[in-house]
Amino acid sequence: MASPILSVSNLTTSFRVEGLWRPVVKGISFEIAPKETVAVVGESGSGKSVTALSIMRLTPPGSSKIEGSIKLSGKELLTLPEPEMRHIRGNEVAMIFQEPMTSLNPVLTIGFQIAEALILHRGLSRSEAEAETIRLLEKVRIPAAKSRFHEYPHRFSGGMRQRVMIAMALACKPKLLIADEPTTALDVTIQAQILELIKVLQEEEDMSVLFITHDMGVVAEIADRTVVMYNGQAVETGPTEDIFARPTHPYTRSLLSAVPKLGSMGGHTRPMRFPVVDRATGLSDVPTETSDTVAPASERPVLEVSGLTTRFEIRAGLLGGVKGRVHAVENVSFSLQSGETLALVGESGCGKSTTGRSVMRLIEPLSGSVLLDGEDVLKLDQRTLRDRRKRMQMIFQDPFASLNPRMNVGAAIAEPLIINGLATRSQAREKVAELLRRVGLLPDMASRFPHEFSGGQRQRICIARALAVEPRLIVADESVSALDVSVKAQVINLMLELQERMKLAYLFISHDMAVVERVSHRVAVMYLGEIVEIGPREAVFGNPQHPYTKRLLAAVPVPDPARRLEKRPVSNDEIKSPLRAPDYVPPVRQFREVSPGHAVMIWGQEWETQPAIAKVA
Amino acid sequence: MATYLIRRLLIAIPSLLAISLILFTVLALAPGDPFEELATNPNVPPEVRAALRAKFGIDDPVMVRYFRWLAAMAQGDWGFSFASRINVDSLILQRVPTTLFVVGSSQLLALAIALPVGIYAATRPYSLFDQIANTLAFVGFSLPTFFTGLLFILLFSIYLDWLPFVYRSDIAATGWRWYWEMLRQAIMPITVLGLFQAASYTRYVRSAVLDVVRLDYVTTARAKGLSEQKVTIRHVARNALIPVVTLVALQMPAVFGGAIVTEQIFRVPGIGSLLISAILSNDTPVVMAVTFVFACLVVLFNLIADLLYGWLDPRISFR
Numbered sequence: 001m002a003s004p005i006l007s008v009s010n011l012t013t014s015f016r017v018e019g020l021w022r023p024v025v026k027g028i029s030f031e032i033a034p035k036e037t038v039a040v041v042g043e044s045g046s047g048k049s050v051t052a053l054s055i056m057r058l059t060p061p062g063s064s065k066i067e068g069s070i071k072l073s074g075k076e077l078l079t080l081p082e083p084e085m086r087h088i089r090g091n092e093v094a095m096i097f098q099e100p101m102t103s104l105n106p107v108l109t110i111g112f113q114i115a116e117a118l119i120l121h122r123g124l125s126r127s128e129a130e131a132e133t134i135r136l137l138e139k140v141r142i143p144a145a146k147s148r149f150h151e152y153p154h155r156f157s158g159g160m161r162q163r164v165m166i167a168m169a170l171a172c173k174p175k176l177l178i179a180d181e182p183t184t185a186l187d188v189t190i191q192a193q194i195l196e197l198i199k200v201l202q203e204e205e206d207m208s209v210l211f212i213t214h215d216m217g218v219v220a221e222i223a224d225r226t227v228v229m230y231n232g233q234a235v236e237t238g239p240t241e242d243i244f245a246r247p248t249h250p251y252t253r254s255l256l257s258a259v260p261k262l263g264s265m266g267g268h269t270r271p272m273r274f275p276v277v278d279r280a281t282g283l284s285d286v287p288t289e290t291s292d293t294v295a296p297a298s299e300r301p302v303l304e305v306s307g308l309t310t311r312f313e314i315r316a317g318l319l320g321g322v323k324g325r326v327h328a329v330e331n332v333s334f335s336l337q338s339g340e341t342l343a344l345v346g347e348s349g350c351g352k353s354t355t356g357r358s359v360m361r362l363i364e365p366l367s368g369s370v371l372l373d374g375e376d377v378l379k380l381d382q383r384t385l386r387d388r389r390k391r392m393q394m395i396f397q398d399p400f401a402s403l404n405p406r407m408n409v410g411a412a413i414a415e416p417l418i419i420n421g422l423a424t425r426s427q428a429r430e431k432v433a434e435l436l437r438r439v440g441l442l443p444d445m446a447s448r449f450p451h452e453f454s455g456g457q458r459q460r461i462c463i464a465r466a467l468a469v470e471p472r473l474i475v476a477d478e479s480v481s482a483l484d485v486s487v488k489a490q491v492i493n494l495m496l497e498l499q500e501r502m503k504l505a506y507l508f509i510s511h512d513m514a515v516v517e518r519v520s521h522r523v524a525v526m527y528l529g530e531i532v533e534i535g536p537r538e539a540v541f542g543n544p545q546h547p548y549t550k551r552l553l554a555a556v557p558v559p560d561p562a563r564r565l566e567k568r569p570v571s572n573d574e575i576k577s578p579l580r581a582p583d584y585v586p587p588v589r590q591f592r593e594v595s596p597g598h599a600v601m602i603w604g605q606e607w608e609t610q611p612a613i614a615k616v617a
Numbered sequence: 618m619a620t621y622l623i624r625r626l627l628i629a630i631p632s633l634l635a636i637s638l639i640l641f642t643v644l645a646l647a648p649g650d651p652f653e654e655l656a657t658n659p660n661v662p663p664e665v666r667a668a669l670r671a672k673f674g675i676d677d678p679v680m681v682r683y684f685r686w687l688a689a690m691a692q693g694d695w696g697f698s699f700a701s702r703i704n705v706d707s708l709i710l711q712r713v714p715t716t717l718f719v720v721g722s723s724q725l726l727a728l729a730i731a732l733p734v735g736i737y738a739a740t741r742p743y744s745l746f747d748q749i750a751n752t753l754a755f756v757g758f759s760l761p762t763f764f765t766g767l768l769f770i771l772l773f774s775i776y777l778d779w780l781p782f783v784y785r786s787d788i789a790a791t792g793w794r795w796y797w798e799m800l801r802q803a804i805m806p807i808t809v810l811g812l813f814q815a816a817s818y819t820r821y822v823r824s825a826v827l828d829v830v831r832l833d834y835v836t837t838a839r840a841k842g843l844s845e846q847k848v849t850i851r852h853v854a855r856n857a858l859i860p861v862v863t864l865v866a867l868q869m870p871a872v873f874g875g876a877i878v879t880e881q882i883f884r885v886p887g888i889g890s891l892l893i894s895a896i897l898s899n900d901t902p903v904v905m906a907v908t909f910v911f912a913c914l915v916v917l918f919n920l921i922a923d924l925l926y927g928w929l930d931p932r933i934s935f936r
Binding site (some may be wrong): 120 | 836
């Protein structure tokens with residue numbers, strides 16, 4: 001190997017917690033060769049982000065210390081005086097972060113923020129820096145770069161902001177780019193664009209890339225070599241192909257087995273549990289399909305939604321007149337049997353969450369009907385609605401925010417029982433113990449508070465709370481999206497097990513195609529507030545018809561390095577907005593039946609020619 | 618922007634009307650009126666008293682009097698001060714500039730202290746500087762202005778004899794000398810009021826900066842290789858100022874309220890002391906007018922705060 005750009009040896013980073021030095025990164029060593037991409041992969045708390053910050057020496061001074069050795073082209077960084085280190089930052093090593101929404105300063109124009117680095121490190125004048133910035137913005141394929149120089153970050157979408165971050169990082173032609181989860185917060189199609197962009201630019205600029213991620217699919221897609229981190233240590237290091245083909249460490253094996261692999265469900269019609277791997281031995285069981293839980297078609301569905309429409313009005317001007325409408329949900333119809341999982345998939349802004357909330361009547365829909373066991377939820381008065389809510393419960397995305405931090409877990413789970421008059425306080429206590437056991441927690445945890453639990457445990461508590469009133473339907477709104485891979489697998493296994501036991505119907509709202517493939521019986525793909533394709537999971541994934549479904553499936557990174565060379569066409573499209581003029585009349589859509597139960601919307605001209613520029617709504 | 622301003626001014630009208638109605642009713646319900654002393658004055662015959670009361674319509678129902686006041690106000694007639702025997706509007710115009718000068722300068726002083734101290738303390742949390750600043754801030758807003766005011770007078774006017782302790786509006790000097798004398802007598806009230814505000818603003822600036830310092834874009838700025846100083850000034854300070862602006866504007870009613878006490882101590886002839894003397898002499902038209910001016914100032918400062926907010930934060934659009 002050529003002499004490495006970056007050589008990290010025996011890196012230990014500790015933080016001072018209550019007067020004691022607690023190591024977060026414990027003796028990590030790896031090297032990055034010129035033009036190489038190395039991925040550091042691990043779950044939250046594994047120390048991967050701290051590793052990145054340590055290389056930049058950006059950990060908080062005073063309360064942290066970095067030991068070991070970090071050499072950039074042979075130069076030791078840890079002993080460098082601060083002014084010289086500042087010369088390295090942004091100039092020789094650049095960094096992009098996870099949250100494009102928060103990593104740009106909201107009160108400065110993007111042009112200024114990029115030019116700042118150019119003026120600082122390359123000594124350009126203001127006008128030279130402006131010209132160079134526009135060139136960089138064009139390089140990261142931001143449309144109309146020149147006119148966007150003076151705009152503020154809030155005018156850019158997440159994907160575009162990440163492009164701005166990349167432009168900023170590339171400004172001084174760094175030798176090494178550190179990308180800390182750069183695509184985690186983005187939609188799949190945008191993620192694919194950004195990954196492709198990083199790959200192309202890396203080739204053009206001859207950079208090395210240190211790519212930090214939790215997503216094995218992204219690792220397979222981009223990395224030459226991989227470092228697997230667990231609990232502050234590098235448990236396995238090697239070429240990416242080897243790690244995927246022959247993982248040796250038990251942790252790597254359990255991580256890989258928990259990753260849903262798109263396309264791995266061919267030949268199965270029912271959902272499948274994730275294999276459970278013993279972290280100590282690395283041995284795993286082989287899961288089978290779940291038993292047939294779906295009620296026969298002759299039975300009345302739990303939920304029948306037809307013509308559901310929800311719009312939000314945008315008001316502006318002196319008198320607050322309607323200036324536009326967000327057509328969040330437009331004429332959506334589907335039904336759900338008892339014991340069945342219907343997944344609503346789509347990208348942000350497609351209306352999948354609004355559909356879930358409209359069904360629960362947490363948002364008042366404009367029109368349509370939602371029949372729950374044959375009774376129209378939208379026509380109920382408030383009192384009856386509250387009573388019927390017992391039959392439908394919701395689990396939210398963020399388990400941290402959906403539990404009241406001042407309420408102990410037992411009280412949180414007992415609350416729905418008591419307010420619905422289903423149990424007295426003493427009965428509720430027994431019921432809580434039983435519910436906790438059912439979701440895999442211990443009954444004596446009831447007296448603890450939410451902050452004492454991990455993310456996965458909290459989501460189990462939310463599930464227990466939803467189950468307390470014995471609902472028929474659970475709306476799971478991105479319920480596993482915020483969880484780490486292995487925790488995600490556990491929570492999904494729990495949900496599948498509960499479905500088998502209690503014949504629950506799930507409306508599973510998610511943007512993650514691979515997870516959806518694993519858990520659902522049927523799938524509905526949403527785009528700009530409408531269902532464009534709906535059908536049995538096997539049919540939709542195996543034989544996608546609508547161009548949007550195809551695009552969505554193509555964008556999912558597949559955790560298999562062997563399939564990396566299949567080059568995918570990546571467009572520059574932004575996700576479109578369902579914001580329309582006030583006089584917009586939605587067109588009447590027609591559906592075509594591909595196979596029994598598999599219907600696809602007949603699409604118009606706009607999908608035939610691959611649109612190069614996002615159409616302005 | 619223009620539509621926003623017009624809309625905000627239109628919204629201000631009903632709120633000012635409601636405020637004036639409440640003020641008027643409360644004042645009318647309060648015991649005592651400007652003619653009360655006539656009742657005990659044996660030289661005034663009862664029929665004259667009754668005639669006067671009828672002339673000023675004091676015995677009419679509250680609502681009739683309110684609408685009469687409103688109609689007069691709309692024509693620019695603020696009423697007549699019974700105690701000072703001049704029109705209320707000229708009385709207020711005499712007094713407002715002094716109050717605005719004292720309150721305005723004290724706010725500038727407060728910000729001039731709070732911003733640098735708060736920002737510096739927040740960039741070095743729990744350092745010696747931070748702890749001293751915190752302690753002083755705590756002491757500062759624990760001491761009421763009427764106490765520090767007297768302490769200042771005792772120290773600077775009586776023991777050291779550096780500064781005058783009675784504020785005079787009739788300084789017999791011209792040119793530079795006049796300005797110097799004005800400044801000298803204003804130092805103490807401005808300092809007392811300014812330090813008190815600076816104490817609470819410092820703590821607020823500090824926590825606002827601490828909130829911003831840990832945000833991602835500050836790390837981005839550091840990762841660019843900027844020096845700490847540039848990171849603080851360019852990327853932290855402006856963002857931290859946004860919540861501070863709201864606080865300063867919302868503090869305005871309290872600041873004017875506090876100024877009343879301070880004006881009284883230093884005998885500053887502002888509208889605060891006018892209000893107190895008017896209350897003591899049952900001069901209802903003046904009390905009504907002064908409280909209404911306070912209400913207008915508060916509404917005005919809220920509008921200014923919202924405009925500043927939009928100027929500091931490009932994400933806010935005026936609709």
